[in-house]
Amino acid sequence: MEALPAALPATRRVALLGVGTVGRALLDRLADHAEPRLSLQWVANSRRHVHAPQGLSPLACAAALAEGGAHDGGGALPADFGPGDIVIDATASAELAAWHPRWLRQGLHVVSANKLGLGGPLLRQHEIAQLANAQRRYGDAATVGAGLPLLATLRGLRAGGDRIGAIVGVLSGTLAWLFDGYDGREPFSDRVRAAVAQGYAEPDPRVDLSGEDVRRKLLILARAAGYPLESEEVRVDSLLTPRLQAATPDAVDGALQDLDGPIGERAARAARDGRVLRYVARFDAAGARVGLETLVPDDPLAVGRGCDNRVAIWSTRYRDRPLQIQGPGAGAEVTAAALLDDLLRILA
Ligand SMILES: NC(=O)C1=CN([C@@H]2O[C@H](COP(=O)(O)OP(=O)(O)OC[C@H]3O[C@@H](n4cnc5c(N)ncnc54)[C@H](O)[C@@H]3O)[C@@H](O)[C@H]2O)C=CC1
Numbered sequence: 001m002e003a004l005p006a007a008l009p010a011t012r013r014v015a016l017l018g019v020g021t022v023g024r025a026l027l028d029r030l031a032d033h034a035e036p037r038l039s040l041q042w043v044a045n046s047r048r049h050v051h052a053p054q055g056l057s058p059l060a061c062a063a064a065l066a067e068g069g070a071h072d073g074g075g076a077l078p079a080d081f082g083p084g085d086i087v088i089d090a091t092a093s094a095e096l097a098a099w100h101p102r103w104l105r106q107g108l109h110v111v112s113a114n115k116l117g118l119g120g121p122l123l124r125q126h127e128i129a130q131l132a133n134a135q136r137r138y139g140d141a142a143t144v145g146a147g148l149p150l151l152a153t154l155r156g157l158r159a160g161g162d163r164i165g166a167i168v169g170v171l172s173g174t175l176a177w178l179f180d181g182y183d184g185r186e187p188f189s190d191r192v193r194a195a196v197a198q199g200y201a202e203p204d205p206r207v208d209l210s211g212e213d214v215r216r217k218l219l220i221l222a223r224a225a226g227y228p229l230e231s232e233e234v235r236v237d238s239l240l241t242p243r244l245q246a247a248t249p250d251a252v253d254g255a256l257q258d259l260d261g262p263i264g265e266r267a268a269r270a271a272r273d274g275r276v277l278r279y280v281a282r283f284d285a286a287g288a289r290v291g292l293e294t295l296v297p298d299d300p301l302a303v304g305r306g307c308d309n310r311v312a313i314w315s316t317r318y319r320d321r322p323l324q325i326q327g328p329g330a331g332a333e334v335t336a337a338a339l340l341d342d343l344l345r346i347l348a
């Protein structure tokens with residue numbers, strides 16, 4: 001008897017929104033991990049889009065996009081995208097984050113590096129949590145710790161019956177990198193420009209420097225830990241000066257030097273006292289807050305190097321000594337790897 005032909009794997013259409021630092025690294029990773037079940041058909045940045053129903057080679061996307069049609073920055077996808085297909089949000093767009101629940105309602109899987117889905121308004125996080133299920137998954141591994149197993153660990157602990165008591169950590173790769181070894185001798189603004197060049201910072205580095213990026217990550221973690229925090233419940237200690245905060249996007253670079261005096265002096269003082277500065281996020285019985293702290297150099301929160309994140313979790317089983325997770329918390333490659341992990345989990 002003739003053998004039956006093996007069933008062809010179902011192919012999912014994929015849309016990639018955002019082809020910047022992270023989006024480009026994801027395209028490289030997709031090119032390295034040729035996956036026949038994924039068909040990249042819609043790619044867009046804030047100004048242009050490409051629609052290719054026959055599928056696009058990841059390596060051809062950048063050139064195709066340069067010649068692509070106009071894009072309005074919205075989240076509407078081609079009409080043939082439907083249940084089971086996948087949309088990847090590799091932008092920092094508030095407009096697109098508002099589409100996350102809409103995409104899930106359309107039956108699409110969503111994979112996001114954009115923290116404004118789960119770390120924006122509580123109502124949106126709640127909608128996403130209600131809508132996501134095995135048929136329309138929400139991949140969020142890249143949103144905190146650039147893929148470090150933070151969210152998976154919190155969910156695993158809760159699934160095992162633990163109550164999460166506290167979460168404390170360094171959650172910004174950019175701020176970790178800026179303060180690692182900084183003693184105030186070099187202009188802080190030069191370091192900020194270097195962090196931007198390394199691809200660690202947000203599209204607007206003020207989102208890092210204001211503590212807003214850390215606030216979003218702490219909200220994502222606290223909400224995953226079972227605490228429905230409103231954004232305003234996190235007290236935020238911003239590093240921005242009023243002029244830098246008010247600067248138009250074109251004037252940000254020039255206004256960065258405003259930070260050299262206040263932050264340089266604080267770092268020099270800490271160094272003289274044998275201390276270091278770290279931007280720390282805390283969620284515990286006293287509430288949620290993020291801000292710059294002066295620590296002894298061997299404080300567990302100060303021992304990470306470079307863009308390392310380091311997070312301590314207290315829970316029912318880790319009551320006396322916390323569970324600690326550390327590793328690079330920003331950068332194109334680790335973040336793209338986390339997005340691909342989420343994509344592959346959808347296929348599994
Ligand atoms: N850079 C990193 O280390 C990490 C970044 N992320 C997140 O990844 C996201 C992207 O970050 P980067 O790639 O560094 O930023 P980027 O500025 O390099 O790239 C952003 C891309 O999004 C596009 N874009 C903006 N608005 C859009 C819209 N409405 N529609 C379509 N495209 C739009 C821009 O044109 C650009 O291509 C951000 O949400 C960031 O927080 C998460 C973890 C780590």
Ligand SMILES: N[C@@H](CC=O)C(=O)O
Nearest residue numbers: 172173174201202330
């Ligand atoms: N700008 C962010 C990027 C990762 O989330 C950071 O520096 O941590």
